[in-house]
């Protein structure tokens with residue numbers, strides 16, 4: 267009997283790896299997915315309180331992939347975005363209506379998106395899904411790669427024409443390939459939670475930059491907000507220990523009164539903030555995507571949106587590459603197509619995180635100027651808006667299909 271060689275082995279069944287498996291459903295390719303967590307574990311831990319802002323492009327794609335219909339409630343539309351900086355003049359207001367759209371995107375709880383992807387994964391035809399299977403070694407063969415995955419039953423060796431590293435910030439695939447990273451520690455810690463305010467959310471997102479980092483409110487269905495609150499790393503422990511009421515007061519002080527009085531906060535999860543960028547996206551018969559390729563500061567709400575575009579691009583390319591799913595030509599094309607979107611999105615997220623955190627007076631002047639320019643120059647605002655909607659670089663076909671917006675924008 268000839269030994270089975272998969273077309274693709276996806277290492278990591280988080281938001282991005284699972285999206286890739288869904289995007290390959292029906293492609294006719296032989297796909298395996300190895301995820302280190304057991305089958306019974308939720309994709310996103312219940313304790314994780316983050317809300318995800320999904321760009322219009324991402325929602326188009328998730329609708330086409332049949333993921334959105336697995337959500338218990340639709341995403342909450344983001345119709346207006348207000349950006350300001352404490353201590354600076356000017357603010358920027360973006361209204362989706364100005365761009366002929368109903369919404370820039372929508373908000374879902376990360377846990378709900380994880381559960382929806384897990385439900386959709388169960389329907390993917392022909393997928394060899396290994397849970398509790400951690401990649402421990404990766405070797406190069408002749409025309410394939412060989413991966414050892416360790417689980418409760420021992421170690422299994424899998425062969426594939428292409429290995430996809432979708433295994434997160436501390437990627438084992440990346441390490442095994444010897445791909446170096448550059449890292450930046452923002453010395454900040456982010457708390458995610460939900461908030462009820464006197465003024466119900468109603469499509470409005472607020473983003474406010476302060477000397478200690480950004481705070482933001484994202485609209486959720488039912489009038490509540492998802493919130494992020496960034497603090498200096500050396501304050502993280504103290505903030506984690508605050509009572510809900512003291513955390514609510516901290517948020518109120520940082521946000522001001524735009525959403526009115528903050529009435530109650532939900533459970534809180536803490537996240538250290540680091541940027542980590544892989545120096546290469548591809549190697550022989552291997553590719554990195556999502557957080558394994560680039561872990562960003564979450565201030566611009568770009569990480570998953572960008573990782574999803576990685577996954578969609580690869581699915582398009584391997585779907586079209588008859589024969590060898592790991593060919594050097596296909597991988598070179600993947601790296602070429604991802605370059606612009608990746609560079610722009612990294613610059614945007616990092617620039618936002620760094621510039622807005624500079625408290626010095628000259629920087630303040632620059633920031634005020636930048637804010638005013640954004641507020642006054644329609645072309646600049648339009649660029650910001652299209653980035654927020656995920657239409658950057660060469661947009662994958664499923665993400666660019668706006669006829670699907672009817673399935674999520676209402």
Ligand SMILES: Cc1cc2nc3c(=O)[nH]c(=O)nc-3n(C[C@H](O)[C@H](O)[C@H](O)COP(=O)(O)OP(=O)(O)OC[C@H]3O[C@@H](n4cnc5c(N)ncnc54)[C@H](O)[C@@H]3O)c2cc1C
Pocket residue numbers: 277278279280281282283300301302303316317318319320399400401402432433434435437438439456458494537555556557558564567568569570571572573
């Ligand atoms: C507070 C916060 C707010 C955010 N808000 C937004 C937002 O609004 N919008 C947005 O687009 N993005 C946002 N992000 C970013 C987004 O959450 C991430 O970019 C996204 O979750 C990355 O998904 P991933 O699948 O690449 O990685 P991960 O979610 O880390 O998944 C990696 C998977 O690989 C598995 N794994 C790891 N090692 C191995 C191994 N050796 N073998 C097998 N499996 C392995 C893990 O168990 C995991 O399931 C936010 C991030 C944070 C921290």
